[in-house]
Amino acid sequence: MKNLVALLCMTSSLVGSDSSYKCFSCWSYNSTTCNVSATECLGDRCMTASQYFNIGDKTFKSVYRGCANKTLCGTKGSGIVKNMKFRFYVFCCTGNLCNNQSYELPLDNLTINGVKCPTALCTGTLEECKSDKEVNCTGSMDQCMDYRAKLKNPDGTVEKYSAKGCVNSDCCRYNFGSNIGFEEIDREYLKC
Known part of the structure; x- marks a missing residue:
């Protein structure tokens, strides 16, 4: 399986629709902001994927925006491996340029x-x-x-x-x- 960015780009072309919509598009590793541009998408859904990755004393927060992959919408992943923690969340929305929300991850449940x-x-x-x-x-x-x-x-x-x-x-x-x-x-x- 390729990384999330490649997966999102490849599968966004599979979303069928007769009309074309625009979504904000960018990705940034180790930053919660990225330079956005508009990209044409098939279908009417856009997405923002937010990620938190912590290993030892280093924390990386990353973001991806682009055309929606419906199979990933609403995904909330989390894991702990030795001294490394990681979480990701995929938020999808409907309509032109709707994925303009800021970096956001649901609160981590530490129970x-x-x-x-x-x-x-x-x-x-x-x-x-x-x-x-x-x-x-x-x-x-x-x-x-x-x-x-x-x-x-x-x-x-x-x-x-x-x-x-x-x-x-x-x-x-x-x-x-x-x-x-x-x-x-x-x-x-x-x-x-």
Whole structure:
């Protein structure tokens, strides 16, 4: 699966309609604002995808605006992998240039829900990343994930990742390929 930006661009052309609408279009990795332009879309829906990505002491907030992919509308993904947290939200609206809202993510539910998952993050390998540590899942994160893939980072470098942690159902469906700016090159394994 390609990153969310590529997925959104490719599938927006599949939305059928006899008339054309315009949506604001832009994407920005590690910024909540981006230089917008108008783009023609098939269908009458636009979208804004907001993302929060935290690893260690670094926090990245990213945004994408463009033509809607109806399968992603309303998606709220969240996950915890070792010392990394990530969330994304896809808001869709109907009409010309309707996706002008500011960066927004629903509040994170930090309530421990009783699910515990093994947690590990390894780079440079597609082998299983093993760890005897567990993480307490929170909010809607009710599934354990084991993921291994080669990803293209936002800076253009390609790296192998092996990760385990807590995710919710939306995050499992779109996994690390959903991160704005990342591109999944080759998936080795995914199990939720």
